[in-house]
Structures are given as C-alpha cells and as structure tokens.
Amino acid sequence: MVKYLLFLLTGLLFIRLPLRAQGNGPAGHGGRAQALGNASATLGGEVWAVANNAAGLGSLTQPAAGAYFENRYLIPSLNLAAVALALPLGVVEPAAGGLPARAGRGVLGLEAQRFGGILYNETRVGAAYGYRLGVVSVGGRLDALQISFQDLGSRRAVVASLGGQADILPRQLTLGVYLYNLTQAKLADYQDERVPTVLRAGLAYRPGAQVLLLAEVEKDVERDAGLKAGIEYGPTPAVALRLGYASLSQQSTAGVGLHAGDWQLDYAAGWHNVLGLSQYFSVGWQWGEREAIKN
Numbered sequence: 001m002v003k004y005l006l007f008l009l010t011g012l013l014f015i016r017l018p019l020r021a022q023g024n025g026p027a028g029h030g031g032r033a034q035a036l037g038n039a040s041a042t043l044g045g046e047v048w049a050v051a052n053n054a055a056g057l058g059s060l061t062q063p064a065a066g067a068y069f070e071n072r073y074l075i076p077s078l079n080l081a082a083v084a085l086a087l088p089l090g091v092v093e094p095a096a097g098g099l100p101a102r103a104g105r106g107v108l109g110l111e112a113q114r115f116g117g118i119l120y121n122e123t124r125v126g127a128a129y130g131y132r133l134g135v136v137s138v139g140g141r142l143d144a145l146q147i148s149f150q151d152l153g154s155r156r157a158v159v160a161s162l163g164g165q166a167d168i169l170p171r172q173l174t175l176g177v178y179l180y181n182l183t184q185a186k187l188a189d190y191q192d193e194r195v196p197t198v199l200r201a202g203l204a205y206r207p208g209a210q211v212l213l214l215a216e217v218e219k220d221v222e223r224d225a226g227l228k229a230g231i232e233y234g235p236t237p238a239v240a241l242r243l244g245y246a247s248l249s250q251q252s253t254a255g256v257g258l259h260a261g262d263w264q265l266d267y268a269a270g271w272h273n274v275l276g277l278s279q280y281f282s283v284g285w286q287w288g289e290r291e292a293i294k295n
Contacts, residue, residue, distance in 0.1 A: 025196045025220075026161070026180035027051040027113070027124075029068050029082055031266025034280040035255025036230025037244025039216035042176030042204035044137065044165060046264070047086045047284050050109030050128045053178040053200075054139025055163040057107040057130025059100060061092045066284040068113075073275040077117030084111040098170060099134060106131035109141075119150045135167040145195065147187065157185040159195055174204040176216075197221045202228070210234045218248060242268070251278070262286050 028038035030048030043049065044056025047064035064086045072078035090105030109128040116122055123146045130139035143159040163178040180198040187193045202216030214230040226248030234240045240257035255268030263285055270278040 026178070026198050026200065027082075029084070029111075029113075029282070030066070030284075031068070031255055031268045031280045031282040032232075032240075032242065032257055034070070034270065035242035035244055035253050035257075035266065035268035036214055036232060037216075037228040037246045037251075037253055038249075039202055039214040039228035039230045039244065039246075041163070041178045041200045041202040041216055042165060042174045042214065044130075047084050047109070047286075048282065049130065049139075050084045050086055050111045050126070050141070051082070051113075053163040053165065053176055054109065054128035054130045054141045054161070055137040055165040055176070055178075057086055057109050057128060057139055058102065058132030058137030058165070060086055060107050060130070061088055061101050061103055062286040062288045063087050064284060064286040066282055068280075068282040070278065070280040072278045073272070074277060077119065078115075079117070080113060080115040082111060082113035084109065086110075100132075102132040120148070122147050130163075135170060137165045139163045145185075155187045157187055157195055159183075159185050172206050175202075176204065177201045214244075223248075255280070 028034060028040055029051035033040035033043060033048060033052050040052035043052055045059040047066040049056030049060065066084045068082040070080045086107055086109040088103030088107050090103055093102055093104050095101045107130045111126045113124050114121060124143050126141050126143040128139060128141035130137060141161045145159050146154055146156045148154040159181045160183050161178065161180045162182060165174055165176045167174050178200045181195045184197050185195045187195060198218060198220045200216060200218045202214060205213045207213065210233060212232040216228040217225055218228060219225040226246065228246045230242065230244035232240055232242045238259045242255045244253040251270045251272050253268055253270040255266060257264065257266040266282045268280040
C-alpha cells in the first residue's frame with residue numbers, strides 16, 4: 001500500500017501542481033540554463049544546447065562533453081542525471097565579415113538521461129544536429145523515450161523536435177524558437193495519452209559585454225502559457241552570476257558559473273514556496289582550438 005501511495009504522490013506532483021515531468025516534457029539541462037529560469041531557447045555555444053535547443057549547437061566549434069545532475073525538492077525519486085557529447089563536423093571556418101566561426105558541416109550532439117526512482121522513471125537517449133548559416137542557426141533532435149511504472153510495465157515513444165535561432169542584431173539581440181514533440185507522439189491509447197507538445201520562443205539581449213537578459217514564452221498545447229526570465233552578469237571572464245524565474249513551475253532561481261581553462265562548472269538553486277529547494281549542477285569540458293561564441 002505504501003508504494004502505491006508514493007506512486008500517487010509522485011503522480012500528483014506532475015499533474016496537479018504546476019510542474020512538468022522531466023523526461024516527458026522538454027528538457028532544460030545545465031546549471032546555467034536552470035539558474036536563468038530555464039529561459040534557454042536562445043542559449044548556444046555549449047554542450048547543453050543538445051537538450052535546450054539543438055540550433056544552439058551550430059555556434060559550437062570545439063568538441064565538448066558534459067555531465068548534469070539535478071534534484072527537485074530534496075526528494076530522491078525526483079533525481080535526474082544526464083551526460084552529453086557534442087562534436088563539430090568538418091573544418092572549422094574562422095570568423096569573417098562580422099560573422100562568428102562555425103563548423104563547416106554542422107555539429108552532432110548525443111545525450112542520455114534518466115529521471116525518477118524505482119516506482120516511476122523515465123529514460124531518454126537522443127541525437128541532435130545543429131547547423132549555422134550566416135546569422136541563422138537551425139537544429140533538430142530525435143529521442144527514444146521510455147517511461148516505466150513498477151509492476152505496471154513500460155511505454156515507449158519516439159519524439160522529434162526542431163529549433164531555430166537568428167541574430168537580429170549580431171552579438172546583441174537573438175531570437176530563439178524550439179518546438180518539442182512536433183509529431184505529438186502517443187504513449188498509450190487509453191485517454192489518448194501523448195507526450196506533451198511544447199513551443200518555446202524567446203529573446204536574448206546583451207546590452208553590454210558583461211550582461212545578458214533573457215525572456216521566453218512557453219506554451220504547451222494543453223496548458224496555459226508561461227513566462228520565463230533570466231539575467232546573467234559576468235564581473236570577470238571566469239565568473240558569472242545568474243538570477244531567473246519561471247511562472248509555470250512558480251520557481252525563483254539563482255546560480256553561479258565558474259570557468260577555468262577548458263572546464264566550466266555551473267550550480268543553480270531553485271525555490272518553490274510550497275515544495276522548497278531544488279538544486280542543479282553541471283560540469284562541462286571543451287577541448288581543441290577555441291573559437292566558440294557563447295550566447
């Protein structure tokens with residue numbers, strides 16, 4: 001009986017409260033994105049673009065790998081762990097004519113993640129591709145998603161997503177759009193249960209070299225729209241301070257990023273007035289010749 005009560009509680013967390021299942025809905029991975037309220041449709045130039053918006057891979061010119069861990073509300077069954085890899089393809093073309101450097105044949109990204117515990121868990125393996133052409137980047141991702149309930153079996157689905165980013169004002173104003181589950185993949189015939197289809201659109205504005213402002217709208221086809229916002233301040237090239245807010249999850253966030261050589265460490269903490277503390281941590285490693293420009 002206890003395990004079924006726990007199962008029911010977990011279900012209520014994801015259905016009745018303004019939260020979204022981690023693997024079922026669109027991912028927001030990386031301590032940087034989480035600290036910025038998960039307003040990540042415009043972020044790029046880092047390995048976690050493979051999860052947040054594949055178009056952001058197009059501005060990555062170094063091979064990169066990362067690991068990510070998050071815990072929601074100090075509940076072990078709400079842990080998520082992910083690893084990711086991004087590999088530029090072809091020759092890296094240097095910056096020219098006011099345009100940043102890019103990988104000549106685009107960037108391939110791979111990610112694997114697991115969310116949940118014994119009673120309920122989600123496993124996802126995804127492959128993404130991003131390509132930059134001038135001031136526009138496009139990308140797509142294909143996921144194999146498995147959702148498992150203890151003693152009730154598993155459901156599997158293939159989820160396809162598309163994204164785009166455009167520099168409206170180069171290095172100052174960027175538009176990002178990401179459509180998750182464009183095929184409306186089905187999980188079960190009962191009540192026509194489907195993976196959420198979600199559209200995210202945002203703007204990134206950099207008023208100066210040290211400040212980045214983010215605003216984003218997220219709309220699930222079956223839910224009300226939500227707003228996200230974030231601000232990043234870099235007092236030095238090695239340190240970034242971040243604040244964010246997401247209306248759907250009703251969560252305020254804050255975090256710090258540290259850059260040391262080829263390594264990037266990002267930590268974020270989120271606070272929900274009822275459910276309490278969540279924590280997010282990621283580590284990234286880039287190697288090879290440095291040309292990437294991060295938004």
